[in-house]
C-alpha cells in the first residue's frame with residue numbers, strides 16, 4: 001500500500017520506501033573493475049552532496065556482471081557489492097543500496113525504470129577551443145548493457161543525451177521529470193568528478209573499505225609468507241606487473257621480463273637493500289610469471305604470488321583475488337606500479353590512506369627504452 005513496504009515474514013515496515021527515489025547507472029561494457037570503482041565515487045559523491053540538501057534520492061549499486069577481464073567466471077551471475085566491499089562503510093558516506101535490497105522491497109519483483117538516459121560524448125569536446133560543461137538531447141542511441149543479467153528490469157522511456165563535464169549537472173536532467181522514481185544512466189563513465197582530489201573525494205575513497213574476508217585472507221598471507229603483521233610492512237617490496245593488453249600494445253610504457261628484473265634489482269638495491277622478499281601482483285600468463293620468478297630468484301630474491309585455492313577462487317571470484325593482490329601491495333615497504341593502470345592507481349590511493357611516504361608509493365616500471373615519465377602523484381587531503 002502507499003504507506004510503505006511491509007515484510008510479512010519479519011513483520012517490519014519500511015515507511016520511507018514509497019517516498020524514496022533511486023538512481024542506477026551502468027558503465028561502458030569493456031571497462032575494468034578499477035575504473036568502475038572511480039565511476040562509483042563520482043555518483044556516490046553526487047548523491048552524498050545532494051543528501052545534505054535533504055534530497056531523497058538513493059544510489060543503487062550496479063552488480064558486477066561479466067567483466068571482460070574476469071575470465072575464471074564461467075557461469076556468470078550478478079555479484080553483489082558486499083562480496084568485495086563493506087556495505088555499511090559505503091553507507092556511512094553516501095545513501096547507497098544494493099540492487100537485491102530494492103528487489104526485496106518491490107512486491108511484484110519487477111523493477112521498471114521510468115527513464116533510461118543513454119549518455120554520449122560530444123563529437124568535439126573542445127568546440128570553440130574550450131572544454132565546457134554542457135548537455136543536449138541526442139538521437140540514435142541504444143542501451144548496450146544487459147541490466148547485469150536481470151531479466152526483470154524494464155524501462156518506460158529511453159532518452160539519448162550528449163553530455164560533458166561535472167556529474168552534478170545530471171540533476172538538471174533529473175529535474176525535468178519530478179515524478180520519476182527510478183532513473184538510470186547508461187555510460188556513467190562519461191560525467192566527470194565535481195571535485196577530484198578534495199577532502200570529499202578522499203572521504204568517499206576511505207569509505208570504500210574492502211570485505212572483511214578479503215582483508216583477513218590478505219593479512220594471513222602477509223603474516224605467513226611475507227613476515228609482516230603490521231599495517232606498514234618493512235619486510236617486502238610489492239610490484240603491480242600489468243601484462244595482457246599492456247604487454248601487447250603498450251611496449252612504449254611497459255618493460256620486457258628481463259627489463260623488469262633489472263629495474264626491480266636496481267630499485268631495491270638503491271632504496272631498501274636488505275629486503276629479499278618481492279610480492280608480485282599480476283594478470284600475466286603463467287609462463288611469463290615463471291620466467292620472472294626464476295630470473296629474480298637467480299639473483300637472490302624470494303618471489304611471492306597470491307595463488308588462490310580452487311575453493312578460494314570460487315568464493316572470492318576474480319574480483320576478490322584482485323583485491324587481495326591490491327591489499328598485499330598496499331602494505332609493502334615500497335610499491336612499484338604499472339604506468340597508467342587504474343589497478344595501480346587504486347593501490348597508490350590505498351597507500352596514501354595508510355599514510356606511507358609518497359616516495360615509497362609513486363614508483364613505476366619503465367619501458368626498456370629508458371624513456372620514462374614520472375607517475376602522477378595524487379596526495380591525500382584529510
Ligand SMILES: C[C@@H]1O[C@H](OP(=O)(O)OP(=O)(O)OC[C@H]2O[C@@H](n3cnc4c(=O)[nH]c(N)nc43)[C@H](O)[C@@H]2O)[C@@H](O)[C@H](O)[C@@H]1O
Nearest residue numbers: 030031032033034035069281282283321322325341342343
Ligand atoms: C587500457 C585499459 O586498461 C584497463 O586496465 P587497468 O587500468 O590496468 O585495470 P582494470 O581496469 O582493473 O583492469 C584490469 C583487470 O585485470 C585483472 N588484473 C590486472 N592486474 C592484476 C593483478 O595484478 N592481479 C590480479 N589478480 N588481477 C589483475 C583484474 O581483473 C583487473 O580488474 C582495462 O580495464 C581497460 O579495459 C583497458 O584495457
